Amino acid sequence: MVLQQLSNGLTLGMVYALIAVGYSLVFGILRLVNFSHGSVYAFGAHMAMLFVSMQFGIIPAFILSIVLTGILGIAIDKMALAPLRAKKSKGIAALITTIGISYIIQNVLMITFGSQTKFFPKLFDFGSIYIGGVAFNTTQICISGVSLMLLLILSCVIRYTKVGLAMRAVEQNQKAANLMGIDVNFVVTFTFFLGGASAAIAGTLISGYYQIVYPNMGFVAGLKAFSAAVLGGIGVLYGSIFGGLVVGISESFAAAYLGGSYRDAVAFLILIIVLLIKPTGLFGKKGITKV
């Protein structure tokens, strides 16, 4: 029983890690928590469902949703966040803007797709495998696999590619990077694209696993993913994986032993405790106050 709960927790954790990556990417570059990330994740899932219902195959629908959600990510930045940066407005202005955006996206989804819970085809379903009495559904394994692969690709892009170097430079110091000839705007746009794309992948995978899609799926999942990102140290990619697993496992154990109605509360308690004790999370770096 404990092993099975652990496997449930692992899958859940991978899912949160995948969404958490989006938070870490944008926070890393702009020191901004993109509150609308949860609704972008829901948007990605709905796009995939739309293309599947238009008789596109799973993979074309998947790719189309990734591209479209990536473009949505860019649109969010260009239309609402970039002007604020240009105006040098206060930090809370950007945070409140992203809250506004998440409301707009979530409710537009609700209006266009209706409020019912809709069907989403199962992804990678080849039955279950039993290892030591614990049922591992192939979808679970595939989700974890795809998530890990995506996180590795992202880490490689950031560590070894030219644009990755540019991203790390912009993360350290935007002005300096700009002086060195790095097109900061392109890097920011690319980061939002990656954020949107990873959200779409997470959205499609999760909908494929649970086989349902509904407009406000992004709200609670987004919050839990955020607590995973903070736990792992926001801005640190591999931190998100670790954070996601901790939140996922503790949630499924809480659901099993404390009862289903406590699972959301556990994720929020972890978030509050981590923020109180070590806001920079497990792998984050401590900033120095400069006067």
Added chain:
Amino acid sequence: MKEKLSNLSNRINAFIESNKKIVYPVLAILILGLPYVGSSQYILRIIIMIGVYSMLSLSLGLVTGYAGQVSLGHAAFYAIGAYVSALVSISFNLNFFITAPIAAFIAGICGLLLGLPTLRLSGTYLAITTLGFCEVVRMVLLNWESVTRGPLGISRIPKPSFLGIELTISNFGLYYLMVAFLALTTLAVVAIVRSKMGRALMAIREDELAATMMGVKTTYYKVAAFVISAFFSGLAGAFYAHMIRFIDPNTFTFDTSIMILSIVILGGMGTIGGMFLGSALLVSFPEVLRFLQEYRFVVYGAVLVVMMRYRPQGILGGQKKTPYKLPKGGG
């Protein structure tokens, strides 16, 4: 458009400033006489809700508008006030005017609880913590069934009664109760803002480190702002519970917190009048613009985005043209 708006609000202030002696009494008569203008109970109820949201936005305004600490979980204090007042009045059948202060007091203590993290957190981290706190409060209300009856909620909460008369909307009792509570909240917030505490809160908003160097105990004032704002939000919650007479965990959701925040931002952070204007606009607009019913939350979201982009200081916020009011003998 921007200049016209600020000129308009400045001309209004100038008008009010110049003949203060006439304006306040006229306003008092107007407010007290309003229910007798013969408008239907439906409109009276909307006006009462505008009052409730004015109380909530005034208290959130103290924390977010004046002290600059974004709180996304203010519905938690609203809920705590409602639940405590309802539960105490039902289980010990005490009169509303005893349970409401108790509820506000306990909400204030919870404000202290939530205020403590401000010792270490600011900006985004604090905002998310308050959001987490609000969800945890909702979970407690949902799961602590022995006390809060969980999902069953609390039904048939007694109406507030004053000297034996039950206050309802039809006998205008609830309207005058709201006006009393709103006046209490406004006077308290204005008193705080126009004092060394108000200046300290604004200094924290402008530059917390500079305020510390000037000797302001920033943590004490931030926590105090949370406690006072939680107290008045709790009071508003108590009033609401006894008005609507049935509450359950779904009455107080994240949407409520965001609605209060939208009011503070639309009206103008760091203003008092802005809270009334924001509440009036955002509470009445779904009723007035019927066709926008479906897009209500899209509009709230749009308000946040557009305001932050074009007028972050809100309709009434921003630098005032009128001179600083020196106290008598202070000139």
Added chain:
Amino acid sequence: MRKLVGLILILMMVLTSFAGCQSSSKIKIAVAGPLTGDFAEYGTGFKNAVELMVEEWNKKGGVLGKQVEVVVFDDKNNGEEAATIAEKIVADKDIKAVIGHFASGVCMAASPKYQEAGLVEMSPSASHPDYTKEGEFIFRNNTVINVEAKVAVDLATKTLGKKKVGILSVKTDWGTKTAEITKTLVKDAGGEVVAHQEVVDGTIDFSPNITKLNSAGAEVVIVAAMYNSLAPFATQYKAVNPKIELVGFSNAYSQQLIDLAKGSAENIHFPTIFFHGSADPKVAEFVKAYKDKYGSSPSSLTAQAYDSAGMILQAIKNAGKADRTAIKDELYKMNYPGVTGATKFENKIGDAVKTFTMVKVQNGKFVEVK
């Protein structure tokens, strides 16, 4: 302080210019429910059903010779909205009764106003035990939990013949109450409740709960939840244990359940007071009329709204005058043969007494269980 004054002045002018409600001598029936937001599908179902019933009556000359008009209100499943709408409905003298509010909490936020003003409120879906205690004017044309739970337990223990019973309930007033009553009924029926898992409404991941129920050896799981929870639960449970039997309740009995759960919905059993394929001509006629007009088949809650409208119009006819109090009195005297079975209200309590049929899902369609 100075700014506040100016603004209050403007605000007062704006608000008092609202259009007051005009009144004319017509018979109006109000229907109130969520037309936007999370539960829009249920509110829309109420609206469609009431409009269909009124249309049928108007074709036959309306009631007392007057055409009946339906007035629709969207409460967005929010208590505050419902209370505001209640004020508006009560103020319009032509509105003789209101069919609605969807969720119990929302109904109960509005009931005090309806009771105080003496206007019949009939909810086709409220299930909270205290709902009808507000007063005589508060009715519900919905299944009473302990009657329906009895049928569900019989399905699990007798029809499916399983002894080890698991329970999954959603943490809403209905879910919690139903689970509580089901536990006692299972013991009375000689079964054993091996595990009871509670989930928050809107949960989609049931793996921890399934693991608990499965390892407790549940042979059948009685699920007190709507279709948006029952469908994913069925899919995920059958992926782990294909032989598990599931029993739902009438409010999960709708076409969307099959659309969502697809193959996993096979053999799920339900107690219901409304069955699409029923031999009763009235039901078949209603299903056909509804499908022709709205393109989708009605759920049991929609059918209950349809009957509610029928009962109120019948009450007006029996009373001979469109008077709110008379309607209330007539309802208590009536035994209304509707599409959801014979419905009557006993000794001044607004809870409907219903007869149930048993239904199960067989290769993608609802089939009656003999």
Added chain:
Amino acid sequence: MAFLEVKGITKLFGGLTAVDKVSLQVEKGEIVSIIGPNGAGKTTLFNMLTGVYTLSEGEIIFEGKIIHNRTPQEIVQAGLARTFQNIRLFAEMRVIENVLVGMHINTHYTFLDLLFRTKKFRSVESEKHRTAVEILESIGLKDKMHNYATNLPYGDQRRLEIARAISTNAKILLLDEPAAGMNPQESEELLRFIRGLRDKGYTIILIEHDMNVVMNISDRIYVIDHGKKIAEGLPAEIANNKKVIEAYLGRSE
């Protein structure tokens, strides 16, 4: 024991020693300048004096009381106020409000006083407002008291920062490059104002780059380079001290 006694204070950031065993004394009523090349650790020294950073080593004693590793609030209460290298005023607050915040620690009335507008509240408020106007008048900002701090020209903002430091009725003023960005005429005016403060009994510690400001206002000068004190003494001695010149102009290899 000097008015302000700093004994061997050190500050380490990770491996870097920002300030290395610096000792200095300041007598009451003196104007002392601290000079040194950019990045020498002057502002870090100020931050250690005012409680922004805790000390890794050493002691700071002011009027016989230990003030190192105390909270900034306690230090400003003890009578040590500062201005900042890059101006940190309360931008969206009025000029007079900035000064009033400076007087916060000496504005004594309780929460209940302010809530019920008691006589004590009203008398303390009007008294503090009168003092604030006097301070603004002494620094020539009285007619601009209704403006918002952010709208003031650069020179006025510098002077408002000083006014705010004075309003805490501190005994020692730590001015971090007050003349920075000022034209000769403005810095001449500032010099006169600082001398005026010294005559009113204030003790002043100055960080400054503008040599002619330093040379003709300071009673004594300390020179810091790479976190270490390399010289101290009267302006004349410092002007031709070999080590100081090297530190500034760099060693001739």
